[in-house]
Every structure is written in C-alpha cells, then in structure tokens.
Amino acid sequence: MQPLKQRADESRRTGWSFLLIFVVLASGIISVGYLAYQSFERHFRVEMERQLTAIADLKVSELVQWRMERLGDGDLFFKNPAFSSLVRRYLERPEDADTQRQLQDWIGKVQTYNRYDQIRVVDAQGVTRMSIPVDRSPMAASVLKRIPEILQSGQVQFLDFYRNEHNQRIYLAVMIPLYDLADASRPLGVLKLRIDPEVYLYPFIKRWPLPRQTAETLLVRREGNEVVFLNELRFQTNTALKLRAPLDRVALPAAHAALGHEGVMEGLDYRGVPAVAALRSIPDSPWALVARMDKAEVYAPLRERLWMVLVMVIVLLFGAGAGLGLAWRQQRVRFYQERFQAAESLRESEQSYQALFENMLNGFAYCKMLYDEQQQPVDFVYLAVNKAFEQLTGLKDVVGKPVSVVLPGIRQVSPELFAAYDRVATSGQPESFEFDLKSLKQWLSIAVYRPAQGYFVAVFDNITERKRAEVALLQEKTFADKLLNAPRDTVFLLEPATGKPIRWNQRFAEVSGYTDAEIAGMKAPDDFYDAEELKKAQDYLDKITSKGQGVVELALVTKQGLHIPFEYVTTVVESAEGKTWLLSIGRDVTERKQAETALRESEARLNFALEKVQTGAWDLNLLDHSASRTLIHDRIFGYTTLLPVWTYEIFLDHVLPEDRAEVDRKFREATATQSDWNFECRIRRTDGKVRWIFSAGGQERNAAGKPVRMSGIVQDITERKRIEEHLRQQEQELRDRNAELERFLYTVSHDLKSPVVTVRTFLGYLEQDVAASDAERTKKDLVYIRAAAEKMGRLLDDVLELSRIGRVVSPPVRIMFRTVIEDALHAVAGQIAERGVRVQLAGEDVALYGDRLRLGEIWQNLVENAVKFMGDQPAPCIELGWEARGAERVFFVRDNGIGIEPRFQAKVFGLFEKLDPKAEGTGIGLALVKRIVELNAGRIWLKSAGLGHGTCFYFTLPKIMQQPEEGTKP
C-alpha cells in the first residue's frame, strides 16, 4: 500500500504542476500577443505618417512646379520686344487688322496650348482691348484694382484665387506688365492669363494616389486671423474661398498649416471628425497644404489586427488548456491502470510462485537444522518439500520427519553433504555443488541457501543422466582422440579465415617436427609451405571453401626443413559457433612420388631407346579407335609433326589397298581372340612414297577383363625388306646357278659318258670281229666308233663354248641393233640361202650396249634354229625385230616352221636337248642363247601354237638397253 499512497501524492503533484504549466503558458501567450500588437501598431503609425507625408510632399512639389510653369508663361511675354511692339501697334491702331490678327494669333496659340481659361490684353487704363476667347464682360474688380500696382512693379505677378463677381467663378491669373521698349518703360498695359482652377488645379488637389474612403488634400491660405479653404472639399460643398476658420482653433489641422506648421498631427478636421493630417507650406506662395484622413480609416487595419491578436491569444489559451487537460487526464488513467496492474501482478506472482514451487522440476526442500549441546549438527527436519522432491528422490511423506528417519545412515555415508548444509545454515553463504548421493544412488546438483538462521533450503536436480552422458562423452572423446592419432595420415583442422590451427593429430606433430605448442601459435598454410607452394595451397583452400571438397598435393616443410610430399583431402566442417573450418587429411606420398619418378625415368629410357631404333609407339583406344602416338610414329607415315587426331581408320587408309584387308583381318582376329596383333604391310606415306612397316601390339584389359586398349610399336622396315628381297633374289640366283651347274655337270657327265660307252664297247666288238675276220661287222664297228668320237669332240667344243660365255666378257660397247642383226645373218647366210628363207626386219633401229660377239650369237643361234626346223614349209620366212611392251623392249625371232608342241616347249632350252634325235647338232644352241640372255638380266620364252604353226622366240635384254655408267663410246 505504501507505493499506492505515493502514487496518489504523485498524482496530486502532477495536477498542480499541470496548472502551473498552464498559467505560465497563458501569461506567455498574452505577453507575446500584446507585444506583437504594440510593435505592429508602432510600425503602422510610422508607416501611415510616412504615407501621408509622402503624399503631401508629392503634391507640394507638383504645385510648386505648376506655379513655376505659369510664371514661366508670363516670362514669355514679359519684356518681349516683338510682343511689346505688336501690342503697342495694336493699341495705337486698333483698326489695323493685320496687327490685330497677328496679336490674336499669338495669344490664341498660348491660350490653347497652355489651357488658359482666358487671355486679355488690358491697356494701362484698365480697358480690355482684346480678349481671347472674346468676353465682353469687364474684368473682376479685384483684378482691375491691381493693374496700376502691377504696371508699377515691373514684374510678372501671380494673382491668387479670387472670385469673379460677374460670373461668381473662382480664378487665378498671371499678370504680365507690358512696356513700350522703344520708349523706355512707358507702360502699355497688362496681359492677363486667366486660369480656371476647375480645369486642372482642383482635380489635381483632389486626386489621392491610393484608394481611400476619407483621404483628401486641402489647400488653405491665411487671411488675417483666419484660415481660408481654397479648394472644394470632399465632404462639404461650396467651400472654396468661402469656408473660413479662426486660426486659434488648435484642433484644426488647416489652422496649423495656415500658421506655417509642418509635420503630422492628429486633430479634429473641418467637420469636427478626428483626423490625421500632414501639413506642408508651399514655398513662394501664400498656400499651405493639408493631406488628411479620418482617424477611423487610418486605424481600421490596426483594429483588425488587434482583434486578430485577441482571437489568436484566446485560441492559443484554449488550446494550451485543452492539451494540458488531456495530458493530465491520461496521466490519471495510466496511474489507475498501473495501480490495477501492480495488484494483478502481485496476485499472479504469488500464484506463480506457488505453481513454481509445486511444478518446478527441481526438487525443493525446506529444512531446519538440529544441533546437539555442542552446537554440532546432528540431524535436520523436512519442513516443506515439493512434488519434484518426491519424484526425484522417491521419498514420500517426509514433511515433519528428520532425515535420520527418512534416510537412515546418511550422515555416516555422506558426511560432506551434512557439513555443507550446516555451513549454509550457520553462515548464510549460499552454496551450490554436485553430489553423488550414494544412499539413493543418484547424482544430485544441489543449491543451498539460508532463509533464516538455523534453516536451509536445498534446491536440487537429479543429474544422474547428465553425469552418465558426461562419462559417455568422455569415452567418446577418448575414442575420437585415439582414432585421430591412430592413422598414419595427418589430420589437421584449421580456421581458414585466420589460418589458426584448431586441432591436429599426433601424426601431424611427428611429421612436421613441431611441438603442439608451436603448432598452436603458427599460421596455416603460410608457416608450413614454401613460398612457391603457398599460392597453390591458398588457391586450393579457397576452392574448398567454395566447393566443399578437393584433393591437392603439396610438399610440407618440416621444422628441420625437410620437404615431404603430401596428398591432402579436405572437407569443410562447421564449428559449433557456425564458423567454417577446414579438415585436411594428409597422406605421405613420398613412396608414390618415388615410384612416379622411377616410372617417368623408365618411360624416358624407353622413349630414348625407341628413338634410337627409330621405332614409333602407339596406344589405341579400342572403344573409339582413337590413338595417341609418338612423333616417330607419325614420321613413319610421312608427317613432320604429330597429327592432332589419329585413328585406326586413318592408319588403315595409309595401308595399300592390296594389303588392307589382311591387316584389318588380323586386327579383328587379334581383338576377337585377345591375342597380339603383329603384321607387316605396305603403306603409302602422306608424301606418296610406299614403305614397308612392321607393327606389333598387345592388349590391355580393364578390370572386367574386357580389352580396352592396345599399345605397341611400329617400325619402317622398308630397308630391311629391300635387303631381304635382295638376299632372297641372290639366294634364288645362287640356287638357280647351283641347279644349273648340277644340271650341266649331270648333262655333261651323262652325254659325254654315252659316246665313251659306245667307243669302248664297239672297240671290244672290233677286237672280236677282227679276230673273227668279219669284215662286214668290223666296218660297222668302226662307223659307230667314229660317230661316237666325233660326237664327243663336238660336245666338248660346245661345253667349252658354253663355259666361256659366263667367264670371258668383253667390255660393253655401243652398237646399233641393225648392225648386230646383220652380223648374225651374215654368219648363217649360207644356210638361209640354201633353204631359201626370206628374212624380214621389224622395229626401228636402236642403240645397244654390250658384247658385240655374244649379242650376235643370240640372233645367229635363233635364226639357225629357225632355218633348221623349217620342215617342209614352202615359203619359209623369218621375222626379226623388237616391240615395246610397257617399259620393256621385247625382241623376237618369228618363223613359220614346224613349231613346237606345247608339252615340249619347256625342254627346248635345256643343254644338249634335242627334240629330234636325228637333228644335227648337239642341242646346245638354245641353251647358249638362254645363257647369254640371262647374263644380260633378260628372260627368254617362246610361243608356238603347236606342230606346223611356226615358232616365235621372245627375249628381253635389260642390261644392254642402257648405257653402262663406265661405258666406252665407239
């Protein structure tokens, strides 16, 4: 209740303060309003006076100007000799029409232009001699009376307002005395310029430059003790020269003006109405000017202003009052609300405390400590407990019971708990601790405080679960630590933003050579890598931060300065505070690097070896047939640089069409049977050259055993092939030569033996026949013997001849084909003539290079042979010549003799072969020809359709067709 009372006082104080604020505000508003009005009024008055003064000054200056102009008009005629003489002439001779007209002209112009009401010429006697416009009425008496005075003064004079008694009108006039200038100042008369004030002066005076209800200008002059109003007034008619007022009427501004006062004054005007007036005298004149306004009109805006200020002040006062009232009212409302809320919250607080007590999860026990005589705590009694206490401890109905009953033996089991309770109950210092309550097999978190001496409250929580979790966590941590330190890999956790190492395993410390304390103070990656590696490391970490995962290889620099290559796998992990950390697991890849280096070196050695033996290497992808190759590979195919793309198909295009099918078949067979692919083939290089290559490839299988790649080597073996071919040819030649030699030896031995047998046998018969004296038989025997001996002689000659062909070689000479033929025909001319054979030559003459004798033997033998086997041909003919067959020149010897049956054609070139045993000769002719042809690298063959169809021998002689390099020319 104390606060509520305070609040009521507060509320009252607030009320007073609101009132005070209002009073201050109100007085402020009123003062400001008043001052504002005062200031305005002052300014306004000054302004009005200035306005009036300004108007008055304006009018005065105009009036002065006007008077001067009028006097100026007078000066035009005054002492003007021309005018004076004209007037004199007119006055002397009024009948002179010309003079009259001249004068009328002159005066008329002035009257018209300067808006004079009337101009009269009056003679010195006062008689009007001319009037323009014409006016028969006499001059006003007051004017007339002045003429002598004017003539006498010798000056232009301004006649002030006067009333013409004839027409009752008011005029002004400028009077100009006229003198006869010839006769020194004899007065002639007066020129009178009459002015009607109604025309200009009165309207001018009346005119007010601003639209005002009561403003007007008065012109007055003093006449004796009176002030005379000279113009018509705004609020009173017929005043000019008629209205008069005594000068001692002090309230009348006109009176002051007439007295020559100047300035602004307030007073009562001619009507007795309060007015404000500005007073001015007009120099060089009897006039004074009064510019006046009714006071009421002058101060009308001031009154309006006053009203306005008043209204505003009142409105502001109301506004301030209302605002403050509203604020006060709200203050009151809030005050009562707060009072209500306070009461409400108190009630709720009590309720919630009760609920808290009952529903709180923590156990709550309010106890009284019991002491023995020595003031030692022996026991405590439960005074109040909540539900949670019962639930947590499992103890029921403990209120009023001592703990020694509830938990017997607790004092012995847990003396420290007892001691703690005692400390709090005695000292009043609250304590909190965790306690393993063995009596209940529970871990408790206990907070103890003292509400009163000897009492304590224990608030506790069962943290058995938490304790268990902590133990589990500890185990987990031990496990994690072991795990972290177990592998051979390094584990390193860092904060990439700062480079601060967060955690690392023992392995990292061992490898790097730093102690844990040193690592903790280092910066990663900067302190662990060389400058040239650092950029790579930093890029890697940036990539990880953005992409999440990746692998890199970096050389870790140890404390001892060793560089150990590591392969790192890094992942982003998030710390408990949400920071990004990077977890790097590193593996020492020294061995792998060494293996890689060894592999590289081995590869380099292989490449070196391949290069040395000019062997290309290729690696074919069996899935898409693309291949990678070495430069030598492509060079083998004629390319100077490595082609960007190479495929099996490109390779196949290079293979000559005749080899292609076989190469492709072998390739398919190799891939189908998963065997090696070895082949030799010819290729056409990109420069068009045909080369032999050898290639061998083996297959590589993938994990599934499927062949995916084939790699191998390729070599250009053209040279080897050439040598092989050469060797093969040489071997063949050698074999041929051997066979020929064998055949020769065989033939010789057989054919030579045959006559020996004949001779010896018949010698035996001869002996018998001689002994038997059988002359018939003896003769026969001798014939056989002779024939055999002769044959043997021929054979030996022929063998000698044949053997010579190869051994005795004359140097080659240039000789014409025709010459050779002629030699041959000459040699056999007898036989040709005997048989009556016609010889024809075909083909052009051509130069040959060779042994003239041997070349001749070819044709000689062939022609001889042809003649010999003419048979019974009635028109024997032999044709000799050559024909071109491609690049070759083929010589031929054609006859129309008996011909040779196809089955015997192979036999005819054999040594001592004779188709007809009875034919002459040993059968060496064609063997000889063949030998000569072959020695010239040529071939010989024959064509014959069979018996009776003639024979044609063909042969080539490549060697003799070209000039030998060291040949001698004839």
Added chain:
Amino acid sequence: MKGDPIVILLVEDEEAHAEIVRRNFENCRIANQLIHVTDGQAALDYLYRRNGFSEPSQAPRPGIILLDLRLPKVDGLEVLKTVKNDPKLSAIPVVILTTSKAEADMVKAYHCHANSYLVKPVDFTQFSQLMETFGFYWLAWNQYPQ
C-alpha cells in the same frame, strides 16, 4: 619257259647303244623279240598303240621295258611315271638302263617304282656280262604272270 617268249621294249635314243644291246642278246642267244624306239614319246605311243603303233600285231605288249633316262621329247622318268601310274601297264617291269650313276636319278627312278636300275658299264666285258646276267635274270629266272 612256258607260253610265248616275252617281248622286250628297248627305249634308247643312242643308236650305238641299241646295237650293243641287240648284239649282246644275240651273243647270249636271247631270242626274245626286241622292239627299239628312240624317244620317250615313241615309247608311250607304242605302249598305248597310237601314232603308227595302232596295229596290235605290230605292237605286242612288252613283258619288260628297258628304259634309258635321258631321252628326247619325253624324258625316261616321265615314261616310267606314266607306265607305273597306269594300272594296265604298271605290272610291266621297267628296268632302267642308263649311263647316269647320279644318285638323284636313281632315287627318282626307284621312287617312280622302277623295278631295277642298271648303269651302262664303260668296259666292254662288263657290258656283255651285264646283258648276259640281265638275260638270265629277267628272261630266265624271273617269273611273269600270264
């Protein structure tokens, strides 16, 4: 000796050698008919009874063939092969009589089923003995099917 004496076909291009054979047969009183042809082609023509040997009476089937190897037109070895490859002729014994002592010739001849291979001796006496022995062996002792 039963039935008709067998006919001997001599294939020999050298007339002198044919004369030697003939004289030896005479000396040995071998009365068998000796038919002499001078080349391989003629031998085959005789055996197949063609080209002038078509009359069977003029070309009795030989009981034995004496064949030289080196012959014009068709070689002796060819003749041997033809005979031995023909079932009608292959039963006829073919005795090679040649000057060649060449091993190759012998091997070839035996490969072609020559029944005997005789080399013409250079010595007169030996030639006579050879022909005598030939006569005894092939014409006396050797038995032929009918």
